[in-house]
Amino acid sequence: MGGGKPLRPFGQTTLVGHAIARARRWSPIVAVAVRTRDQLPRELDAPAILDDPAIPGPAAGLASAFAFAASVNAPRVLTLACDAPRLPDDLLERLEAALGGAGAAVASSLGRLHPTCALWRTDCAGRLPAYLATGASLRGFAADCGMTSVDWDAGPEGDPFANANTPEDLAALQPDADPDFDT
Template identity: 50%
Template sequence: MHCASESIAVAVLAGGEGVRIGGGKPWRMLAGVPLVVRAVAAARGWSGDVVVVGRDPAQVGALDVPFLVDAPGVEGPMAGLAAALRHAKDAGHGALLAIPCDSPFLPGDLVERLRAGMTAEAGAALAASGGRLHPACALWRVRSFFRLGSYLATGRRSLRGFAEHVGYTQVAWPDAPVDPFLNINSADDLARAEALLR
C-alpha cells in the first residue's frame, strides 16, 4: 500500500534527560509556551491520534494527550519509537510520524513531503537539512515494528541504525534562512529560538 493513503499517528518523543539545558526540557518555555505543548500543537495539524512518549509521565506533567511509557529494556530514543510503533500498530494505522519535543520550527509540509519521498520498499523516510540527517524526525511504516526484535538483537540502539535496518529514504529541506529542524539542547539554543520567533 502506498503511504499516501495510510492513516498516521504522531508521537512526540520527550524522553531525553535534557542535561545540557539543566533538565526538564519538555517544559522549558519558548516565547511563553512549553516546548512539549508547541510540539503537540504541531502534531495535531498532522493527525487526530497524537501521543507523547517518555520515561515517566512526570516528565511531561498534565497534557491533554495520551502518554506512553518508553519500551522497557531499550535505551535512548529507540525506546520511545518502539512504544510509539506498537501504539500505531494496535490503533490500525499504516504509518507513524515521530517528532522530537525540542524542534519548534518543524515545516508544515513535513508529513506531505516525507510521504511523497517514501518508496514502496522503504520502512521509513527521514528528514534532512544542511547535509545532516534528522532520524528523530521521520515517518515510519508501521510494519517496521515487526523488525524491532531483529534490530535490537544486533546490540545497536540508534534511530539511524534502525532506519538502515528497515531501509529508508531521505527527504531534504533547505536550512536557510532558518533550519526547520533546529533543536534546543542548551540555553544558547533557547535564546536563539526566542530571537528567531521575534
C-alpha cells in the first residue's frame, strides 16, 4: 500500500490515529516514528520522530523509538506497528511479565514473531548501529539482544497481529467488518 499507509482510513480515524489511541491505553507518553512527515496528518496528537533515511525498514522505527525513549529517560520502549490495528488489550501487560532479564519481549502468533510489536530495554540501543551494519533483520536484532517471545492465540476474529499490507487486508480489519471489535 506504500508510504501513505498511516493515513489510510480506519473506522472513524486513520491507522496512525487508531495506533496512538491504542498506545495511550498503555502509556501517556506516546510518539510516532515515520519515514517522512507527509505520512502523518497535519494535526497529530503525539510527537513525530523522523526515521534516519540511512536505516532500512522497521529497524529505522526502532532506532527512532530508542532515541525518543532516551529523551524522556525511559528504561523500556513499547513499539507498535500502525498497520496491525487489532493488537490485544493485554499486550503491554504480557510483554512486561515476560521481559525479566531479556533485552526484548517480542509478540508472537501463529508461529510467527512480530518484532515491530515488542517491549525493548533501551540499553539495547547501543548495539543497534553495529548490528545494522551487518544488514540483518529486526528479528535478528531481537535475538541478538537476548529476546523472549510471548505467544498469542488467534481468536474468533483471527490473528491479533494481522497487518494491513493490501487494501483488501485493511478492509477485512476495519471495525465495521467485526461488530465485536473494540476500537
